[in-house]
Amino acid sequence: MEYFNNIIETIGNTPLVRLNKVNDTSALILAKVETFNPGHSIKDRMALKMIEDAERDGKLMPGGTIIEGTSGNTGMGLALAAIQKGYKCIFVLADKQSKEKMDVLRAVGAEIRVCPTDVDPEDPRSYYSVSKRLSTEIPNSWYVNQYDNPSNTIAHYESTGPEIWRQTSGKITHLVVGVGTGGTISGTAKYLKEQNPQIKIWGIDTYGSVFKKYHETGVFDENEIYSYITEGIGEDILPKNVDFSIIDRFEKVTDKDGAIMARRLSREEGIMVGYSAGSAVAGINQLKCHLNENDIVVVIFHDHGTRYVGKIFNDEWMKDQNFI
Numbered sequence: 001m002e003y004f005n006n007i008i009e010t011i012g013n014t015p016l017v018r019l020n021k022v023n024d025t026s027a028l029i030l031a032k033v034e035t036f037n038p039g040h041s042i043k044d045r046m047a048l049k050m051i052e053d054a055e056r057d058g059k060l061m062p063g064g065t066i067i068e069g070t071s072g073n074t075g076m077g078l079a080l081a082a083i084q085k086g087y088k089c090i091f092v093l094a095d096k097q098s099k100e101k102m103d104v105l106r107a108v109g110a111e112i113r114v115c116p117t118d119v120d121p122e123d124p125r126s127y128y129s130v131s132k133r134l135s136t137e138i139p140n141s142w143y144v145n146q147y148d149n150p151s152n153t154i155a156h157y158e159s160t161g162p163e164i165w166r167q168t169s170g171k172i173t174h175l176v177v178g179v180g181t182g183g184t185i186s187g188t189a190k191y192l193k194e195q196n197p198q199i200k201i202w203g204i205d206t207y208g209s210v211f212k213k214y215h216e217t218g219v220f221d222e223n224e225i226y227s228y229i230t231e232g233i234g235e236d237i238l239p240k241n242v243d244f245s246i247i248d249r250f251e252k253v254t255d256k257d258g259a260i261m262a263r264r265l266s267r268e269e270g271i272m273v274g275y276s277a278g279s280a281v282a283g284i285n286q287l288k289c290h291l292n293e294n295d296i297v298v299v300i301f302h303d304h305g306t307r308y309v310g311k312i313f314n315d316e317w318m319k320d321q322n323f324i
């Protein structure tokens with residue numbers, strides 16, 4: 001018989017799929033389709049790793065409560081692992097997150113707290129502040145803090161990086177990743193650059209986020225910060241998990257271009273994935289003058305499109321944003 005002992009054993013070993021219709025470049029573009037994970041996103045990998053490291057370090061005790069500020073995907077990964085391991089989850093989300101994402105987390109047993117999006121990270125109402133406060137108030141609780149938790153990056157160094165190296169037989173020339181906490185790009189890039197330092201690492205950023213300017217100038221410019229519609233990538237803080245030294249360039253993609261490309265991926269490739277996957281492919285096409293027919297580009301598709309049915313896959317919503 002061939003079976004897994006529980007759902008979390010199915011995490012990882014996701015396929016690489018060639019993009020055919022949406023590729024405007026001369027390179028081969030291969031998508032690492034992370035929707036094949038049981039929680040339908042790449043975040044299952046780091047969620048499990050963060051929990052297991054916290055157990056090992058004595059930060060998470062039997063029957064404990066896991067607290068995290070999460071845009072949904074990390075929450076799903078944490079919830080699946082928590083079910084197997086007997087923990088309770090409380091997740092704090094910004095109100096710009098889609099309602100579907102919140103309902104899905106409730107479906108796997110988590111308690112949800114919603115916070116305003118348009119407040120400073122230091123504001124007591126921000127989801128950073130609320131997560132921290134809850135972890136001091138609730139006994140036997142552990143604040144995951146995916147932004148600064150090193151296990152986030154290590155998960156991708158141990159699993160995502162080696163998988164891509166093996167699946168491309170070491171032929172990858174470019175890795176393209178939407179950047180939020182930075183765990184995916186930093187861990188995957190560290191492994192790949194150790195194998196071949198020539199591999200180029202491109203981070204995808206949003207307008208309204210501080211990453212690109214900070215990477216190019218070393219200046220944290222608050223004037224770059226404004227609220228934007230793209231979900232999952234870009235930040236108004238500098239998470240410890242973003243290793244700026246390993247990233248060769250950042251490319252910003254507009255809310256509109258990311259949304260339109262996510263819809264094209266569904267309709268033209270049959271790959272129904274989320275907003276940041278659209279942004280990543282739009283970013284590659286923007287950079288096509290830096291690619292040639294010998295290049296092999298791997299792009300990470302972080303999460304599933306079903307989480308955005310009320311938004312980018314809804315024509316009325318797209319019209320309201322003036323995107324179509």
Ligand code: PMP
Binds near residue numbers: 073182232276277303
């Ligand atoms: N895309 C989506 C949909 C995400 O939820 C996230 C996580 N915030 C990212 C991309 C970015 O991944 P990371 O946090 O590892 O930088």
